[in-house]
Amino acid sequence: MRASFVSLLLALTACQSDPEVEALPSTPEIPAYAGDLSPIDEGTAVPGFAAFRDTLRGVVARRDTAALLGLVATDARLSFGDGAGGPDEFDQTWFASTPEEPVWSVLEHVLDHGSVEEDGAVVVPYVAGFWPDTLDPYTTVVVPGRDVPAYDRPDGTEVARLTEIALPTMAPDDDGWRPVTLPDGTGAVVEADAALSPVGYRATFWDDGDGWRLRSFLAGD
Structure with missing residues (x-):
């Protein structure tokens, strides 16, 4: 978004620090975006x-x-x-x-x-001000928390735990849930409050x- 942020994001991407996906036994770990998505609070x-x-x-x-x-x-x-x-x-x-x-x-x-x-x-x-150029802001959300549960459906079975990761999103929030695609291609949902979008x-x-x-x-x- 800002020139300074773009420079920083390029440096972060070069570090290639893998996001953490703590998968349950039925869900394989496959890395997604490799940059740093940790929350910052410059204010x-x-x-x-x-x-x-x-x-x-x-x-x-x-x-x-x-x-x-x-x-x-x-x-x-x-x-x-x-x-x-x-x-x-x-x-x-x-x-x-x-x-x-x-x-x-x-x-x-x-x-x-x-x-x-x-x-x-x-x-x-x-x-809203710190977003990687490589991620589509309209089709991607960030889960900035740690050990955030993902479910196969709203109030359904937990299928993975997510930490500071970017995921494709299939649709807007629906009744408190955000549909996402896990790194292995599986569709899932997370609680809407657990996901952030730069165009939200x-x-x-x-x-x-x-x-x-x-x-x-x-x-x-």
């Missing part, structure tokens, strides 16, 4: 961001609508169309109507998966002198 080094993120996490935990809207910048970009943006559009999109997925769970998901710094702004989750929901924050604010909250491309 912790940006003055003021860590405290702001803690505040925002508290707002999300309390489900405090008024406080959340107070942290949305007046010019925040919330869609790729001609929406007005800002707190009013955020309110209309997520609270005045009835979205399929509550904003609280979406924010929890993006805030808990690292960050990257871009010219003083902070982007979450980390895959992501947020950007920065301080223009009036305090840290949510400046964009988008999905897609």
